Amino acid sequence: MIQVFRPSMGQEEIDAVAEVIRSGWIGLGPKTAQFETEFAQYVGADHAVGVNSCTAALDLAIKLLGVNHGHEVIVPTMTFVSTAHVVAYNLATPVFADVDPRTLAIDLDDVRRKITARTRAIIPVHYSGRPVDLDALKEVAGGIPIIEDCAHATGARYRGRHVGSIGDIGCFSFHAVKNLAMGDGGALCVNNAQWAQRAKRLRWLGIDKGTWDRTSADKAYWWQ
Numbered sequence: 001m002i003q004v005f006r007p008s009m010g011q012e013e014i015d016a017v018a019e020v021i022r023s024g025w026i027g028l029g030p031k032t033a034q035f036e037t038e039f040a041q042y043v044g045a046d047h048a049v050g051v052n053s054c055t056a057a058l059d060l061a062i063k064l065l066g067v068n069h070g071h072e073v074i075v076p077t078m079t080f081v082s083t084a085h086v087v088a089y090n091l092a093t094p095v096f097a098d099v100d101p102r103t104l105a106i107d108l109d110d111v112r113r114k115i116t117a118r119t120r121a122i123i124p125v126h127y128s129g130r131p132v133d134l135d136a137l138k139e140v141a142g143g144i145p146i147i148e149d150c151a152h153a154t155g156a157r158y159r160g161r162h163v164g165s166i167g168d169i170g171c172f173s174f175h176a177v178k179n180l181a182m183g184d185g186g187a188l189c190v191n192n193a194q195w196a197q198r199a200k201r202l203r204w205l206g207i208d209k210g211t212w213d214r215t216s217a218d219k220a221y222w223w224q
C-alpha cells in the first residue's frame, strides 16, 4: 500500500482545540469568524463563509446563482458525487462533460458542446489539486458563472492566484482526507458582499445574526 498522505496534527492543533473546548464556545462563534477572515485573506477572496462541508458550500453556491428546475449545470465526469448531487438537490439537471485523460481536468471542447440556453453554471474540479485552465474555461463559458470545486485544492495556485478566487464562487473541503484537514468542514469564497451575507443566512436556516452577535455583551455563551 502507498500512503498518499496523512493529516498533520501536532501540539499546536491540540492546544487550539483545547482552548475552544475550555472557552465553552464550541458552536459557530469567534473561532469560525477568525477562520473566515484568515482563510479569505489566504485565498485572496473578499469573503469566506464557513460551512460543514464542501457539499454544503456547493449547494449554497447553486442557490446563490438561482439555479433551479429547468436549468442545467455542467460538471465533469470524474469527480466526487456531490459535485453533481448539489445540482440535483436544487431540482436542476447535471450535464456531464468529459475530462482530459491526462490531467483529469474538464474538457473544454466538451464543455463547449454541452452549453445550451438552459446552462446556468459550470463546475470545474481542480482534481487532485491540479488547477483547471480557468482563463480558457472563462472564454468558453462566455459569462456563464463558474463555481470552482476546490475540494482537493486548498493551497493550489493558477497563474499566481489561489484557486477559488478566480471563478465566481470557490468551494473548499476540509474533510479528514483533504489537504487542509479537520473532522468535517468546508468554506465558500466570494468577492460579492451580498452573496456572502446571503450565504451566511442560508447556512443557518435564514437567521441573519449569528449566535456570537446575539449573545450578551460579555460574549459568554448564553446557556440560559
Ligand SMILES: Cc1ncc(COP(=O)(O)O)c(C=O)c1O
Pocket (backbone or CB within 6 Å): 052, 053, 054, 055, 056, 079, 080, 082, 083, 125, 149, 151, 152, 172, 173, 174, 175, 185, 186
Ligand atoms: C471533488 C470533490 N468535490 C466535493 C467533495 C465534497 O466534500 P465534502 O466531503 O467536504 O462535502 C469532495 C469530497 O471528497 C470532492 O472530492
